[in-house]
Amino acid sequence: MPRRSMNEDDSLEDFSAREITLDGVTKVVHVAGAGPAVIVMTEMPGISPHVARFSRWVRDAGFTVYMPSLFGRDGAVPNPEEGAAVFQRACVSGEFRAFAAGGSSPVTVWLRALARLAHQECGGPGVGAIGMCFTGNFALTMMLEPAMLAPVLSQPSLPLNDPAGLEIAPDEIAAVRQRLEREDLTVLAYRFDGDKICTAQRFAAYSEALGDRFVARVLPDSAANRDMPPFFAKNVPFPHSVVTVNLIDEAGQPTIAARDEILAFFGKRLGL
Helix, strand or coil, X not given: CCCCCCCCCCCCCCCEEEEEEECCEEEEEEEEECCCXXXXXXXXXXXXXXXXXXXXXXXXXXXXXXXXXXXXXXXXCCCHHHHHHHHHHHHHCCCCCCCCCCCCCCHHHHHHHHHHHHHXXXXXXXXXXXXXHHHCCHHHHHHHCCCEEEEEEECCCXXXXXXXXXXXXXXXXXXXXXXXXXXXXXXXXEEECCCCCCCHHHHHHHHHHHHHHEEEEEECHXXXXXXXXXXXXXHCCCCCCCCCCCCCCCCCCHHHHHHHHHHHHHHHHHCC
């Protein structure tokens, strides 16, 4: 994959922008590649060049990427003011539960339907998904959809007002655990040790809820790229985004090892 600047807007010209209507709701989904489906859910404040780069890595590993537009300007490098406005709108949107623990964001119903559609279109044993930051927990809730086989939680950050809270209803996470055990599946999760949003308390809560089916990876802060875009430099000035903004794109880096582990996880579960 050719290197692109992470400081310039990404045209996403190598993705097909599809309007997909599910359960009466239409969203743009950027699709690329061939092979089993993987849904890549963007971090705040939208599909940035860093998120698109990760999706291209997934595509080039042999998967069909479905990258739904959930908020923000697709492909943009947002300035701090624009990014903050996107964040504020998402926090009050009826699609997300930014501040309430013990329940899933309504948008996950649509995302589960997307997983079903992607499985129908791409075939294979099932679908993988990764959520990041604001969407970090969504891949776990999507395990309520039988087509979902490979969930990855990257720095899951909701609810924002409860460091130990889980953005999923108790009965839903109980159902997910039962499925994980019944089908011998696991959940991969990543965070930086010093992350002030996705905390150690949250990972402890996941571990308590899911037992050894929750496979946690905690990277040292020293592994993070500190050359960050303006929005992150102002609003998230600490290690946070494991496979996007804070990834160091060099061989031997812990963040590259995390990326490769995720790709291998998708490959194992989805039959590559």
